[in-house]
Amino acid sequence: MGDSRERLHGTWASRWTFILAATGSAVGLGNIWKFPYIAGENGGGAFVLMYLACILLVGVPVMMAEVMLGRKGRMSPINAMRRITREAGLHGRWNGIGWMGVVAGVLILSYYAVIAGWALYYVVKMSDGSLQGASGDEAARQFAALLGDPGTLIFCQTLFMVLTMGVVVAGVVRGLGVAVRTLMPLLFVLLVVLLVYSARQGDFAAAVDFLFSFRTESLTWTGVLVSLGHAFFTLSLGMGAIMAYGAYMPEHAPIGKTVITIAILDTLVALMAGMAIFPIVFGSPGVEPNAGPSLMFQTLPVIFGNMPGGLFFGALFFVLVSVAAWSSSISLIEPGVAWLIESKGMNRVTANLLLGFVAWLIGLGTVLSFNVWQGYTLGGDTFFDIMDFFTASVMLPLTGLFIAIFVGWIMKPGVVFEALGDDAPRTLQAWRFILRYLSPLAIGVIFVVGLYNKFFLA
Numbered sequence: 020m021g022d023s024r025e026r027l028h029g030t031w032a033s034r035w036t037f038i039l040a041a042t043g044s045a046v047g048l049g050n051i052w053k054f055p056y057i058a059g060e061n062g063g064g065a066f067v068l069m070y071l072a073c074i075l076l077v078g079v080p081v082m083m084a085e086v087m088l089g090r091k092g093r094m095s096p097i098n099a100m101r102r103i104t105r106e107a108g109l110h111g112r113w114n115g116i117g118w119m120g121v122v123a124g125v126l127i128l129s130y131y132a133v134i135a136g137w138a139l140y141y142v143v144k145m146s147d148g149s150l151q152g153a154s155g156d157e158a159a160r161q162f163a164a165l166l167g168d169p170g171t172l173i174f175c176q177t178l179f180m181v182l183t184m185g186v187v188v189a190g191v192v193r194g195l196g197v198a199v200r201t202l203m204p205l206l207f208v209l210l211v212v213l214l215v216y217s218a219r220q221g222d223f224a225a226a227v228d229f230l231f232s233f234r235t236e237s238l239t240w241t242g243v244l245v246s247l248g249h250a251f252f253t254l255s256l257g258m259g260a261i262m263a264y265g266a267y268m269p270e271h272a273p274i275g276k277t278v279i280t281i282a283i284l285d286t287l288v289a290l291m292a293g294m295a296i297f298p299i300v301f302g303s304p305g306v307e308p309n310a311g312p313s314l315m316f317q318t319l320p321v322i323f324g325n326m327p328g329g330l331f332f333g334a335l336f337f338v339l340v341s342v343a344a345w346s347s348s349i350s351l352i353e354p355g356v357a358w359l360i361e362s363k364g365m366n367r368v369t370a371n372l373l374l375g376f377v378a379w380l381i382g383l384g385t386v387l388s389f390n391v392w393q394g395y396t397l398g399g400d401t402f403f404d405i406m407d408f409f410t411a412s413v414m415l416p417l418t419g420l421f422i423a424i425f426v427g428w429i430m431k432p433g434v435v436f437e438a439l440g441d442d443a444p445r446t447l448q449a450w451r452f453i454l455r456y457l458s459p460l461a462i463g464v465i466f467v468v469g470l471y472n473k474f475f476l477a
């Protein structure tokens with residue numbers, strides 16, 4: 020029976036392939052686009068520290084739990100949870116973990132595709148020379164022009180959705196491997212180049228100070244909640260993506276070691292992106308740290324526009340960002356697709372088209388929130404802000420909390436340890452302690468106080 024289950028989706032050739040795929044899912048717009056701008060909006064240093072703490076105390080332990088559940092269940096998150104709960108004689112309400120994930124995935128994909136569309140657009144924009152020698156002001160002006168043009172935004176969003184669905188149709192294992200294996204290391208190298216240029220061209224000292232010196236006064240509780248949400252977002256946790264990939268992980272590979280490797284790579288990319296972007300923020304007029312979602316598109320063109328061969332590197336960079344977004348977006352839709360196949364008897368193509376269409380449709384709201392609907396806000400938040408906050412800062416941490424409680428308190432320790440595989444016993448003990456006490460406590464406190472501050476003290 021185990022065999023037939025594995026045959027349904029295929030198994031990763033090795034632990035390394037799993038690392039590549041999970042890193043492909045984790046490293047994306049969250050690291051390069053989102054982390055710098057939310058760090059900027061929330062005052063820098065203290066936020067970055069909170070984010071690192073959340074990765075360590077919540078992200079890594081929950082990720083281990085998710086991979087374990089996926090490998091044990093060996094099916095789409097919804098059905099994996101069904102199976103695990105049924106075998107353990109547990110209440111069916113725990114299956115809600117799988118459900119929330121599928122919904123969160125589609126909602127996140129809806130805006131993710133819009134932003135990835137901006138990156139696609141900038142591949143062409145870099146090549147056409149219009150940003151040659153651009154100042155911060157000029158780069159900001161040109162980006163604002165794109166945001167004011169819903170037609171182009173929708174075209175790029177649609178193009179990205181088609182790319183995503185193309186790979187998912189081909190099947191995850193076949194569709195993914197090559198892209199991740201060759202292009203992600205290249206992205207890493209290019210980020211290093213960017214960092215060096217940015218440090219020479221902009222105000223490096225100010226950037227280091229902003230990102231790493233601890234100023235508590237600039238951090239709000241809502242900011243802490245955003246940092247917690249981002250720990251989930253950047254590691255692709257709390258919606259079953261990593262659970263779905265866990266289903267493809269070889270039987271005895273050590274989950275702890277694997278997860279820590281992924282978390283380190285992911286964090287490194289985010290910090291490098293921040294260190295490339297902020298020297299430009301502080302070194303050029305017309306760009307503010309709290310520029311919001313536009314930040315990356317207002318700053319990086321300044322580097323590319325002014326370095327030798329910059330327009331070529333710029334185009335290449337945005338190709339790589341698009342690929343990183345691509346290998347992430349696949350994991351946003353795959354759990355839902357796998358579930359529709361297993362449970363509703365749909366084929367891959369139909370399942371994909373259905374979910375992709377829903378995500379695309381909702382994404383139109385995000386497109387319009389940057390122009391036509393800009394004025395329609397709720398407590399100052401646009402449609403995009405609301406989607407982002409509701410998914411990243413509400414749904415993901417909540418699912419994460421349930422996963423921590425389920426694995427830490429409900430499942431039998433013997434079952435859990437056996438399912439985790441070959442990590443050192445001491446690592447496993449420490450992990451279980453953090454997952455039982457620290458992670459739920461941190462999520463609970465940050466969630467309640469953060470929401471209270473956002474809605475009642477704002």
Ligand code: TRP
Nearest residue numbers: 045047048049252253255260347
């Ligand atoms: N982690 C990706 C990023 O940082 C986004 C992503 C992919 C994601 N799959 C996910 C976020 C699942 C939350 C849940 O860009």
